Amino acid sequence: MLIAYREHEAERAALGLPPLPLNAEQAALLVELLKNPPAGEEAMLLNLLENRTPAGVDQAAYVKASFLADVAKGIASSPLITPTKAIELLGTMLGGYNVPALVSLLDTPLAEEAVKALSKTILMFDAFHDVADKVKAGNPHAQKLMESWANAEWFTNKPVLPTEIRAIVFKVDGETNTDDLSPAQEAWSRPDIPLHAKAMLVNKMPDGLQTIETLKKKGMPLAYVGDVVGTGSSRKSAINSVQWFMGDDIPNIPNKRTGGIVLGGKIAPIFFNTAEDSGALPIQCDVSQMKTGDEIIIKPYEGKVLNAQGAVISTFELAPLTMPDEVRAGGRIPLIIGRGLTGNARQMLGLPPSELFIKPIAPKDTGKGYTLAQKMVGRACGLPEGTGVRPGTYCEPKITTVGSQDTTGAMTRDELKELACLGFSADLVMQSFCHTAAYPKPVDIKLQHSLPEFMSSRGGVSLRPGDGVIHSWLNRLILPDTVGTGGDSHTRFPIGISFPAGSGLVAFGAAMGAMPLDMPESVLVRFKGTMQPGITLRDLVNAIPYAAIQRGDLTVGKQGKKNVFNGRILEIEGLPDLKVEQAFEFADASAERSANGCTVHLNKEPVIEFLTSNIVLMQNMIDNGYEDPRTLQRRIEAMQAWLAKPELLQPDADAEYAHIVEIDLNEITEPLVACPNDPDDIKPLSAVVGDKIDEVFIGSCMTNIGHYRAAAKVLEGAGGIPTRLWIAPPTRMDENQLRDEGVYSVFGVAGARTEIPGCSLCMGNQARVADKATVFSTSTRNFDNRMGKDARVYLGSAELAAVCALLGRMPTPKEYMDTVGDKLTKNADSIYKYLNFHQMSEYASKKVIPIAELVE
Numbered sequence: 001m002l003i004a005y006r007e008h009e010a011e012r013a014a015l016g017l018p019p020l021p022l023n024a025e026q027a028a029l030l031v032e033l034l035k036n037p038p039a040g041e042e043a044m045l046l047n048l049l050e051n052r053t054p055a056g057v058d059q060a061a062y063v064k065a066s067f068l069a070d071v072a073k074g075i076a077s078s079p080l081i082t083p084t085k086a087i088e089l090l091g092t093m094l095g096g097y098n099v100p101a102l103v104s105l106l107d108t109p110l111a112e113e114a115v116k117a118l119s120k121t122i123l124m125f126d127a128f129h130d131v132a133d134k135v136k137a138g139n140p141h142a143q144k145l146m147e148s149w150a151n152a153e154w155f156t157n158k159p160v161l162p163t164e165i166r167a168i169v170f171k172v173d174g175e176t177n178t179d180d181l182s183p184a185q186e187a188w189s190r191p192d193i194p195l196h197a198k199a200m201l202v203n204k205m206p207d208g209l210q211t212i213e214t215l216k217k218k219g220m221p222l223a224y225v226g227d228v229v230g231t232g233s234s235r236k237s238a239i240n241s242v243q244w245f246m247g248d249d250i251p252n253i254p255n256k257r258t259g260g261i262v263l264g265g266k267i268a269p270i271f272f273n274t275a276e277d278s279g280a281l282p283i284q285c286d287v288s289q290m291k292t293g294d295e296i297i298i299k300p301y302e303g304k305v306l307n308a309q310g311a312v313i314s315t316f317e318l319a320p321l322t323m324p325d326e327v328r329a330g331g332r333i334p335l336i337i338g339r340g341l342t343g344n345a346r347q348m349l350g351l352p353p354s355e356l357f358i359k360p361i362a363p364k365d366t367g368k369g370y371t372l373a374q375k376m377v378g379r380a381c382g383l384p385e386g387t388g389v390r391p392g393t394y395c396e397p398k399i400t401t402v403g404s405q406d407t408t409g410a411m412t413r414d415e416l417k418e419l420a421c422l423g424f425s426a427d428l429v430m431q432s433f434c435h436t437a438a439y440p441k442p443v444d445i446k447l448q449h450s451l452p453e454f455m456s457s458r459g460g461v462s463l464r465p466g467d468g469v470i471h472s473w474l475n476r477l478i479l480p481d482t483v484g485t486g487g488d489s490h491t492r493f494p495i496g497i498s499f500p501a502g503s504g505l506v507a508f509g510a511a512m513g514a515m516p517l518d519m520p521e522s523v524l525v526r527f528k529g530t531m532q533p534g535i536t537l538r539d540l541v542n543a544i545p546y547a548a549i550q551r552g553d554l555t556v557g558k559q560g561k562k563n564v565f566n567g568r569i570l571e572i573e574g575l576p577d578l579k580v581e582q583a584f585e586f587a588d589a590s591a592e593r594s595a596n597g598c599t600v601h602l603n604k605e606p607v608i609e610f611l612t613s614n615i616v617l618m619q620n621m622i623d624n625g626y627e628d629p630r631t632l633q634r635r636i637e638a639m640q641a642w643l644a645k646p647e648l649l650q651p652d653a654d655a656e657y658a659h660i661v662e663i664d665l666n667e668i669t670e671p672l673v674a675c676p677n678d679p680d681d682i683k684p685l686s687a688v689v690g691d692k693i694d695e696v697f698i699g700s701c702m703t704n705i706g707h708y709r710a711a712a713k714v715l716e717g718a719g720g721i722p723t724r725l726w727i728a729p730p731t732r733m734d735e736n737q738l739r740d741e742g743v744y745s746v747f748g749v750a751g752a753r754t755e756i757p758g759c760s761l762c763m764g765n766q767a768r769v770a771d772k773a774t775v776f777s778t779s780t781r782n783f784d785n786r787m788g789k790d791a792r793v794y795l796g797s798a799e800l801a802a803v804c805a806l807l808g809r810m811p812t813p814k815e816y817m818d819t820v821g822d823k824l825t826k827n828a829d830s831i832y833k834y835l836n837f838h839q840m841s842e843y844a845s846k847k848v849i850p851i852a853e854l855v856e
């Protein structure tokens with residue numbers, strides 16, 4: 001084992017990487033060696049046990065904790081580890097498998113040592129009650145431990161956030177999105193934090209890592225500084241990479257770091273939260289006077305950044321107020337868990353609530369009405385019915401539904417292990433494989449084989465590779481007016497509300513069934529008037545930033561960028577009869593607005609239709625062996641209960657919004673497209689006529705079955721086309737239905753490349769468009785290099801995409817209108833028809849499902 005390990009260590013060292021943490025098999029071999037250590041290997045063996053074996057509920061942690069517990073109890077022995085040392089090491093394992101052993105040691109002569117170990121442990125969960133029982137039974141050690149928790153010694157023993165931090169600036173000019181920090185093409189390596197970190201900024205700043213290495217030689221901490229930081233997907237891996245280069249080691253935890261400083265003119269909300277959760281210090285402030293290599297002095301409590309000469313170069317307000325506690329606790333998540341433990345301990349001991357922690361200040365109640373989002377969150381927080389949560393309030397809403405996709409799933413899994421989670425408290429957690437199903441690498445296949453069991457054994461629902469895109473599935477399982485989250489920035493619910501998050505917070509939400517939230521303000525987008533011929537829903541999606549640009553509420557340039565939606569909740573009114581599938585186009589695209597969440601105000605009829613359909617789908621999933629059937633059954637029953645009394649929350653007429661954007665549908669008379677390469681850079685079709693199009697992508701979670709029928713109608717009878725056309729329907733059910741209807745035969749004649757249901761080019765982590773291609777895409781975002789190297793990408797409707805595919809260029813509005821008017825409007829009823837499973841005999845008879853047939 002040691003020979004193999006040393007070889008591995010040398011291979012990784014040659015790549016400039018630390019060895020991987022031990023797996024369960026290696027840990028078991030290590031245990032045998034520790035019982036009878038070969039001469040000269042003692043230090044190595046101890047180091048492997050102490051510092052290279054994972055903590056939490058990893059299988060290797062299980063092996064380590066069992067061995068140490070046996071040593072502590074005298075069942076096993078090692079000449080290198082005394083029982084006292086074994087307990088000390090158990091105390092470094094965060095929680096999970098180490099906890100039962102430590103709690104049982106409270107009844108032994110080594111109880112004092114167990115108290116020391118457990119007083120640092122906050123991931124106690126149900127084991128808290130075991131300690132409480134010992135207190136009640138008069139165990140003085142349990143009493144001492146309870147007092148330690150009540151006094152928050154786990155917190156007070158840690159250093160406070162300093163009044164002054166000296167750092168060296170590492171600046172990335174302009175906008176850094178999370179794909180720059182954690183490129184999609186390297187998604188497979190994300191669980192291996194040191195390896196993945198090597199891909200940080202490789203496209204945006206090829207000499208970035210070299211610069212970091214040079215700056216580190218100054219012997220001071222580095223601060224990541226950018227004009228706009230962390231836009232795009234919710235990637236924990238992005239902050240992991242920043243922390244790998246600029247953070248601090250975590251004692252006894254292999255290959256992971258915490259801490260670090262991020263200064264940004266604007267920091268995207270999800271990235272900000274992920275940084276908070278991970279123990280970093282994110283600060284929004286003017287960074288124009290900072291450049292790479294500068295020494296700066298940050299005074300967090302005074303809200304100032306000074307240069308080396310002592311002159312103030314930037315000011316800020318440290319937000320949220322609780323930031324010093326978060327940094328001290330090692331992150332917002334440990335703070336919340338620890339505060340809960342302290343609260344429970346004080347209650348158990350009959351003490352008043354602790355005054356030790358900084359309390360968030362609740363905003364003044366204006367006495368006005370509440371928005372739809374505020375009411376949904378209010379209900380999830382258990383407030384009286386119809387009461388909402390005011391913006392700026394810190395709250396912890398109940399999380400009912402959680403989504404996890406494959407490129408963040410492995411990190412969520414690791415976070416769940418560190419949270420010592422063996423069962424989900426959130427009612428429904430779904431795992432998908434949409435990002436890696438089409439062209440998996442060996443590492444993806446491994447994940448596809450191991451993650452379903454991990455999730456379903458905790459009560460989650462796991463999809464299968466090829467089933468399709470997470471959101472297109474998860475949306476079918478959500479409940480009206482409830483709150484959820486997901487490890488993908490497009491986890492946006494068309495009914496209810498979702499606050500997407502990084503994998504740490506997603507794991508927290510899944511494990512605890514609640515999540516921390518600083519309630520954002522809301523921006524109302526109100527549509528009025530009548531939709532004009534040839535205009536699609538996607539045009540209305542693009543109309544939101546277009547209207548904001550025209551009113552000066554949104555700017556396209558990155559320096560000094562203005563974005564009225566940033567960090568707020570987008571609340572959409574005026575289109576109440578949309579189908580829920582259609583409503584998701586709006587919710588989905590709120591991610592591109594950097595909005596924190598989105599609601600769409602619908603009438604109850606489309607919601608009733610949607611839930612009735614989805615009950616049939618879930619029944620089919622149970623019949624076809626999807627795990628965990630109890631979770632699916634519970635969700636079916638919850639939907640049936642809602643349908644028995646179908647009522648939706650309504651916004652109050654006097655609800656307060658931070659801003660209102662009104663859009664007159666009568667004024668949108670031609671398609672609107674997002675131009676290369678910025679989802680905010682919206683122009684009317686007439687402004688881009690004639691631009692040559694090389695490739696067209698019709699796919700992503702922005703599409704539904706109607707889009708493919710519409711595209712086929714445009715292409716029907718045209719024969720070959722001058723562009724490379726990619727087709728990737730969102731789910732297996734869409735694909736099956738489209739094949740049944742003969743729609744795929746049209747794509748075949750056109751020479752389209754049909755991909756299995758999933759993210760495909762939208763993510764750009766597997767197949768990609770040609771370098772420098774000009775692309776028209778129906779997908780969500782067109783950040784530089786996402787779909788292909790130096791590709792220029794337009795974003796717009798499937799209908800316009802099909803016309804572009806046909807012509808090989810952007811059409812004139814007249815060419816577009818002629819096609820749409822002739823081919824689509826006349827057949828609208830048969831084209832824009834959605835998947836109502838309860839009306840499809842093969843689903844209603846429960847025989848289906850194409851899923852099972854295709855899997856076999």
Ligand code: SF4
Pocket residue numbers: 434469470471488490699700701702758759762763779780
């Ligand atoms: S289709 Fe695109 S936006 Fe949707 S989940 Fe996949 S990668 Fe994300």
